[in-house]
Amino acid sequence: MDKKNILKIIFSLIIGLVLATFCMLKYIYVKFHGYDNLIKVLDNVTGYDATYMNFGYWGGRENKETLTEANKTSCEHMISKIEIKDTDKILDVGCGYGDQDILINNKHSKCNIDCIDINPLQIDKLNNRLQEAKLTKKINARVGSATELPSEDNKYDILFSIESAFHYDTREKFFDESYRVLKNNGKMVIADIVLKDNYFLNFPVYITKQFFEIPQDNLITKEKWIKQLEDRGFSVQYTDITDNTFIPYFNYFKQNHSFNNIILDKIIDLIVMYMTAYCPFKYMTAVATK
Numbered sequence: 001m002d003k004k005n006i007l008k009i010i011f012s013l014i015i016g017l018v019l020a021t022f023c024m025l026k027y028i029y030v031k032f033h034g035y036d037n038l039i040k041v042l043d044n045v046t047g048y049d050a051t052y053m054n055f056g057y058w059g060g061r062e063n064k065e066t067l068t069e070a071n072k073t074s075c076e077h078m079i080s081k082i083e084i085k086d087t088d089k090i091l092d093v094g095c096g097y098g099d100q101d102i103l104i105n106n107k108h109s110k111c112n113i114d115c116i117d118i119n120p121l122q123i124d125k126l127n128n129r130l131q132e133a134k135l136t137k138k139i140n141a142r143v144g145s146a147t148e149l150p151s152e153d154n155k156y157d158i159l160f161s162i163e164s165a166f167h168y169d170t171r172e173k174f175f176d177e178s179y180r181v182l183k184n185n186g187k188m189v190i191a192d193i194v195l196k197d198n199y200f201l202n203f204p205v206y207i208t209k210q211f212f213e214i215p216q217d218n219l220i221t222k223e224k225w226i227k228q229l230e231d232r233g234f235s236v237q238y239t240d241i242t243d244n245t246f247i248p249y250f251n252y253f254k255q256n257h258s259f260n261n262i263i264l265d266k267i268i269d270l271i272v273m274y275m276t277a278y279c280p281f282k283y284m285t286a287v288a289t290k
Contacts, residue, residue: 048066057074095122097126112140151181154184160190170217170218179290182290187288194282197223222282237286
């Protein structure tokens with residue numbers, strides 16, 4: 001076989017590989033993108049047996065922790081950032097399936113908790129859980145928008161936003177609304193995702209933006225994120241917990257996922273490896289006081 005034919009074969013193989021990869025990525029996007037389908041992904045991960053949807057807080061022991069344990073620890077970590085009194089009125093924005101609200105109730109059963117999410121399916125499932133657990137008098141769950149909070153001014157002592165604000169269109173509108181509904185000296189406890197200072201628009205940013213429906217305006221660095229909060233009038237105490245979130249999560253995910261599809265598993269492995277090596281995000285927590 002001459003050199004020209006060999007080059008044609010190599011070129012054809014490369015084109016075929018590119019097309020196959022593109023088709024598989026398109027399949028992954030259609031099947032799994034968005035939070036409605038995230039639970040489908042997590043159901044294929046060993047050690048996930050709840051409905052938490054966060055990266056988890058890992059104590060450097062990811063090989064000994066399950067994903068559900070790390071998810072729960074993440075919520076406990078956020079709850080521990082402030083003192084919760086029995087008389088406090090609490091709002092959880094972007095509550096998802098409400099695992100964190102049930103956790104708060106377990107620790108502070110005298111508090112009343114309102115929680116909202118824009119996803120009717122998740123609210124329906126949460127309300128079913130609350131009815132079964134006889135918690136409907138303590139936890140009120142309903143459909144609502146984070147950028148138009150269904151509440152009067154100065155109502156809440158505490159507002160939780162756990163790993164959801166980066167979805168809102170826009171995050172700044174959510175900050176405005178949070179400030180409005182909190183009482184004077186009220187506190188927003190937030191876990192959020194921002195860009196690294198030296199980021200560039202690369203594959204992980206594109207994948208994350210597409211799969212998790214992040215508005216372009218929300219792709220900002222830590223400095224601008226803090227400034228947006230302060231511009232609303234919040235006093236901000238923040239912490240970067242990236243080392244306890246992204247990398248151990250991706251390492252755990254890679255070691256414990258199985259979709260029973262060799263090609264799909266390999267492509268997801270490549271995506272996870274790339275995100276581990278070149279993750280352009282920081283994971284920030286803050287207590288923002290009005």
